[in-house]
Amino acid sequence: xxxxxAAVPDDAVAVARVHVRSWQAAFRGLIAQDxxxxxxxxxxxxxxTFGRMGLRLPSTIVAVDGSQICGxxxxxxxxxxxxxxxxxxxxxxxxxxxxHTGVGRLLIATARQRLGQLGVRGAVLWVxxxxxxxxxFYERDAWRCDGTRRARVIGPTPVAEVRYRRTPV
Numbered sequence: 667x668x669x670x671x672a673a674v675p676d677d678a679v680a681v682a683r684v685h686v687r688s689w690q691a692a693f694r695g696l697i698a699q700d701x702x703x704x705x706x707x708x709x710x711x712x713x714x715t716f717g718r719m720g721l722r723l724p725s726t727i728v729a730v731d732g733s734q735i736c737g738x739x740x741x742x743x744x745x746x747x748x749x750x751x752x753x754x755x756x757x758x759x760x761x762x763x764x765x766h767t768g769v770g771r772l773l774i775a776t777a778r779q780r781l782g783q784l785g786v787r788g789a790v791l792w793v794x795x796x797x798x799x800x801x802x803f804y805e806r807d808a809w810r811c812d813g814t815r816r817a818r819v820i821g822p823t824p825v826a827e828v829r830y831r832r833t834p835v
Contacts, residue, residue, distance in 0.1 A: 668736055668769055670776045673716040673726040680735040681714065681728060682707035688759035693820075696796050701821030724756055727776055729769045736764040739777040744790055746814075746829070753781035753835060755791040774807050781835045788833030792816070795826040804830050 673681060686705045693702060716726055724742035728735045737760040744752035755777055760770045781789045791809065793800050801811075814829040 668729040668731040668764075668772065670727050670729050670772060673714070673728045673738065675714075675717045677716060677728055677735060678711035678714045679707060681716075681726070681738050682710035684735055684738060684761045685710055685757075685759050687762055691762040692759075692797060692800065693794070696794055696825065697820050697823045701823065725780065726757075727773065727780065729760070729764075729773055731764070731769075736761045737769045737773050739773040741777050741780050741789075743784065743786070746790060749788075749790060751785075751787045752831075753784050753786040753789040755781070755789055758791075770803060771807075774803075778807075778832070778835050786835060788831055789835045790832075791830050792827045793830060795828050801828075801830075808832055 686707045689697075689705060690702045714726070715723060722743060724740045726738055726740045729737035738757065739755065739759075740757040741753060741755055744754040746752070746754075755774070758770065758773055758777065760773070778789065790812075791804065793804065795815070809830040809832045811828050812831045816827050816829075818825060818827060
């Protein structure tokens with residue numbers, strides 16, 4: 667079973683590759699295929715802040731199988747103005763080669779533990795409305811859709827997202 671550890675700056679490119687492959691697999695049919703096909707891990711890697719510390723900064727963990735990064739999860743304080751004292755699961759992605767191996771369960775459990783250490787009352791996450799597989803994964807982990815929706819644009823595609831909550835974390 668892979669181990670989980672904090673992401674470090676040297677992980678950025680490997681994490682970005684997992685992140686991009688995960689998007690390309692999970693969002694097929696939900697986001698424009700041309701956009702997904704042209705995602706560049708090198709550009710994504712430049713945007714990570716691994717190793718920086720601070721209460722308001724997101725924190726990323728990675729699942730590592732030997733020397734290979736096979737998943738990631740990012741947590742932090744909730745960015746939604748209507749939920750005081752909540753944490754947020756900002757991202758969780760598993761390399762498609764590691765789906766159905768327990769990596770996702772390991773990452774989400776560790777992410778919830780990290781959120782609990784922040785002392786928050788509960789946590790939220792946002793998921794594409796049409797991402798049925800992800801929604802079922804969260805529901806198996808006792809997250810519940812709270813009815814809040816938002817619209818955003820990813821690449822050229824307008825998408826709808828729904829918010830899930832988990833209380834306690």
